[in-house]
Amino acid sequence: MSASFTLTRKTVFGLLAAGLLSATALTTSMVVAPPNDVHAQIQAAIDPTKGFADLVDRVMPAVISVEVKYANAADSQGEAAPRQQQFEEFFNQFPQFRNQLPPGFENRRPRGGAAVGSGFLISADGYAVTNNHVVQDADEVTVKIQGGAELKAEVIGTDPKTDLALIKIKSDKPFQFVKFAETPARVGDIVMAVGNPFGLGGSVTTGIVSARGRDIGSGPYDDFLQIDASINKGNSGGPAFNLNGEVIGVNTAIFSPSGGSVGIGFAIPAEITTDVIASLKENGSVTRGWLGVQIQPVTDEIAESLGLASAKGAIVSDVTEDSPALAAGFKAGDTILKADGTEISDARDLSKKVARFAPGKSINVDIVRDGKPMTVTVKIGTMPNDMRMASRGGAPDTADVASLGLKLGPAEDGAGVKIVEVAPNSVADEQGLKAGDIILEVAGNDVNGPADVKNALKDAGKSRVLMLVRSGENQRFLALPLAKG
16 A cells, blocks of 8 residues: 655654555656566576676566556545545554644545555466555556566455455466575575665665564564665565575565665565465465464463463463364463474464464364363364454452452452452552453452452462453453562
């Protein structure tokens, strides 16, 4: 997705999608020889000390400029068009930028327009990869290939969660294409980015892979490569190559105080892209595996309260109704350490691994329950669009827990114990508990009333006690010290 303005942030770097920033009608010119081969020939790795000209010659024919057109943005009813909705979705995701708009922008009605981005061909018959935000809700997609020819393209499928899209270029002639790297990029590897910055077309920059596994808050499956090759407005959807001419990532976003490159760019790794694109080509959408648990990271405090050697894995804070996890017997408080034999580093790691499992596959999940290791076999489901949370029941009474600074009372729906009041500067206050929160478990035991909470605290026998708390629609575990200080 693109815009004709630059977003800025006064005190810290802002996260901007690289292609968000050029929505006015732009023209490009790539006057180079047309491709001769029908596929990209992978040759010996380029020696960077001798320059990158040979590598550019090899891959440039497969890189395209993507130009998108939108219809008039407002109808006679004054209804916002998809283009305006895209801006709203962006600002809902990154609210810190809403106040950085030019004065009066939100009162302006977009009147149609164009956007530009980048992409690259992955097959001789015209399939190409770009970003979802480049082509989302487009009325017309046109690409420019090497030599300047303009061709129409069709959007085959998009995946907002990873910001990837697959398009198909219409042509009777075969295209030269590039392949994805089979080996993941390593930190320190040399990288060459090619794309369409500022609508100029066919621009090349080089650098290295600066980091892996970056979470930039753009979606639930963030796992970006960080690169320092310059990425600018219009580079979104373009490829990042290794020295073999293989695509190691899809350029997607930048950190920048002004919208221009400062050497911190992010690319979707090839190993993620290949799975998503294969699903888009086959189904037009992405099907992800689903376990059906609400999870949170295992902190040092939680690890101590559970008797774990280290703060690894993901702790189950709730189990979804009618889910594979419920059918397999998962319970709140289970700590997941391995999935299908692979260690789980944290909650986010579990989410990404489960999403990549094929629905219908049965896997073994290693957990710790009540201090004892065990293995649960679960059949992975298909991630639904709407997930309902599990319900609980119980019968309350009344009492106080002064040692934690809590005043407790009955929960309206009979599920657990309601926090009526939190004493300022108390243990509960320091842990973020608030009036209205519901305590569901203490030290692994269901609590049906305040007396249950007090009894569980007495029997805990540890310096910290694990408490399951529901706040609104979310549940989380807290490891509370039994004595302040």
